[in-house]
Structures are given as C-alpha cells and as structure tokens.
Amino acid sequence: MDRCPAELWVRIFTFACTDSGCTGRSLCHVSRYIRDVSRPVQLQSIAVSGAYELRCLAELLESRRPEDRRVLHLCIAHHKEPSGKTSHPPLESLSDSELLELLIYRQYHPGELADIVKRLPDDVRLGQAANLTEERIEAFIQSLDRVLRVASPHLESFTLQVGVLSLNQRSAGPHIHCPTILSKFSFPRLEELTILDSLGIPRETSPADDYGGLPVLPSLKRLHLIDCYTHLPALLRSAPSLTHLRMSGVTQLSTNLTTVLHGLIDPDAASRRRLEDTATAQASGTHLQQIIISPSAQLHTAAHRALTFYGLKEMARNSDKLILLRSDRAAAPVYGLPEARWDWLQRIEGKEGCWGYQPADRDPDTVRRLVAYYG
Numbered sequence: 001m002d003r004c005p006a007e008l009w010v011r012i013f014t015f016a017c018t019d020s021g022c023t024g025r026s027l028c029h030v031s032r033y034i035r036d037v038s039r040p041v042q043l044q045s046i047a048v049s050g051a052y053e054l055r056c057l058a059e060l061l062e063s064r065r066p067e068d069r070r071v072l073h074l075c076i077a078h079h080k081e082p083s084g085k086t087s088h089p090p091l092e093s094l095s096d097s098e099l100l101e102l103l104i105y106r107q108y109h110p111g112e113l114a115d116i117v118k119r120l121p122d123d124v125r126l127g128q129a130a131n132l133t134e135e136r137i138e139a140f141i142q143s144l145d146r147v148l149r150v151a152s153p154h155l156e157s158f159t160l161q162v163g164v165l166s167l168n169q170r171s172a173g174p175h176i177h178c179p180t181i182l183s184k185f186s187f188p189r190l191e192e193l194t195i196l197d198s199l200g201i202p203r204e205t206s207p208a209d210d211y212g213g214l215p216v217l218p219s220l221k222r223l224h225l226i227d228c229y230t231h232l233p234a235l236l237r238s239a240p241s242l243t244h245l246r247m248s249g250v251t252q253l254s255t256n257l258t259t260v261l262h263g264l265i266d267p268d269a270a271s272r273r274r275l276e277d278t279a280t281a282q283a284s285g286t287h288l289q290q291i292i293i294s295p296s297a298q299l300h301t302a303a304h305r306a307l308t309f310y311g312l313k314e315m316a317r318n319s320d321k322l323i324l325l326r327s328d329r330a331a332a333p334v335y336g337l338p339e340a341r342w343d344w345l346q347r348i349e350g351k352e353g354c355w356g357y358q359p360a361d362r363d364p365d366t367v368r369r370l371v372a373y374y375g
Helices: 006-016 022-027 032-041 050-063 096-104 110-119 122-151 178-183 229-237 255-265 276-285 302-317 337-348 364-374
Strands: 045-049 073-077 157-161 192-196 222-226 244-250 290-295 322-324
Touching: 006 022, 006 032, 022 032, 045 050, 045 337, 050 122, 073 122, 073 337, 096 110, 096 122, 122 178, 157 337, 192 337, 222 229, 229 244, 229 255, 255 290, 255 302, 290 302, 302 322, 302 364
Parallel strands: 045 073, 073 157, 157 192, 192 222, 222 244, 244 290, 290 322
Antiparallel strands: none
C-alpha cells in the first residue's frame, strides 16, 4: 500500500471524501500512513447537526494546520434532538456546570432530562428555565463563528439551517440572525448557497436594512431559499454573478417580492423603473438563467392561496425563465432539512439536486401556455 505515490492516494481520497464526513473519519483509523496522507482532504465535505457537533468541528479545525483543514462543502443544522445513547460519566459525578453543559448541548438521553434538572440547585434550576433557550442560541452562534472563521475562504457550497429561534427582534437575548452571521466573513469561492427557515426575523419586517453589511459573494451562482424568501432583495445585492435561483415553500407574494421577480424575469422592463429593489433585480437578472418557485401547499386561507398562485402563474405564463412547480401536492413531504441535505450531497457528486425536476412536477397551466406558444 505504501508503494503507491502519495499524490495518487490524495486524488483517490479526494473523490472518496464527498459524503457528510464519514469517509474522512474512517480514513483516520485505517493506518497511520493512510491517516497522514488523507489528512488534507478528510474535511473537504462535512455535515453537522446541533451546537455540540458544531463545537467539536470548530475544535478540530482550530487544531489543524491550514493546509489540512480546508472545507469545500458544508452543511450545518441548528437543531438536534437529545441522543438515544448515554456518552457522559454518571450524573452523580458531574458538577453543576457540567450538568448545565449537558442541557445546553443536548448531550443526554431523553429519559435523563428530569434527573439532570432535579440535581441542579434551586437557584440554578429556576434561572436555567428562563435562560436555556438563549444559552443554546449563544452556544450555537459562538461555535458557528469559529467554524466559518476557518472554513469561509475555501467554501464552495454551503447549506445552513438555523431554525426559528427568536421571532422577537426587540428581545434582549441573542437570536440567530443570518445577515449578522454572513457579514462577519468573506466567501470568495462560494458558488452555491442554501438557507432554510425564517432565520429569526419576523415575516412582517423588511430585512433590507438588516443586510447592509453583507459581503459581496462574487462567485455565487446558485441560491436556494427555503421559507425565507423575503430576504431575496438583499441577497441579490451581494450576488452579482447569480445564474440560478430557487425559492421553496413560498406562501405569499408581497408587493416587494413581486417587483423583484418582475425585475429578474424582464431586466429591460425593470430598467424603466426607479425602484431600488427593481434596480437590484435588474442588475442580477442580466446573468440569471433560471428561476424555480415551489409554492407551499399549506397556505393560511383559500384567498391567500388564490392570490399567490394567480400572481405566480401570470409571471410563469409570460416567461420561459420562470419554472413554477405544482402547488397541489399536499400529500408530498414539505421541503425541509432532510431534502436539503440530500440535495447538498447530490450537488457535491455533480448531480442536479434541487435544480432538477420532472415535467410532471410543473404547474400544468403554465406548461400548456408554453406548449401553445412554441408549438
């Protein structure tokens, strides 16, 4: 085995380490030689869930030499349920601070929760009940910052799910805020970005001002927003090279979003308007090749549903750039983290991922219009 040139092994391991990190971890245990030779590519594709796994990844990255910690593809999910296994010492041997850490990082068996809380002093227990959510958010943010500080210069694809953790921006405690997270770092090589959930920002507020500090993402070509499409105008300002856009879970078309979409679909028409968001869409629309919209089948009211779908269908009927997927797939699973993570892996392998669709997935009204137009 050691007669094979190290350069050839590195190339083999580069193709092998395209999963969520399992292959890289396994290579560490084959032999000392394989561990050392594969070290530069062991972390090129990593998926983690929860603050504890994120903290472990941060510690691993910080412990390695720069050439051995390049992350090209990263998938991060905020929430992870307590483990079904017990990996900590007996509870009676842990201090109050160690018990608190178990709670914050969810490192306990579900059946142990009551016992852990009971072992805490009364004053700590009462305070913890009010602060646990904020401490979990803070732990996640700190670990995420540490990971991105190391990984951001080399990232090529990034899927981020932070969850609805704090819907009140006026609260005193910390909340996960995607603009703040992304604005701290530079992503010069990022080509594909997927963001899930509402990112801690109330739907009724305008996120435009919150994205003022977002860095330019010069290489970003594909953007997928799941249940956070209100952030589209601001993200467009940071993505001058965007070619593909997908929005999943769309529940309503605000005036602002409608204006932006029109600007993306028809940049020439947008140039005749003076609205800031329209100008942003016009600039981004010059490179945009395809827009895929997957409406939510679970809208609040029938009127809500009718207005949303009518507006989307009208735009799709008049543009072959906009692909509108069916909205009557109530029995189909809602696009969420499992689907996003699967598509993230598919894209690493060079497959279509979320950018592929079957003809039967398209809204039939818009398909008939296009067939008639081109037929």
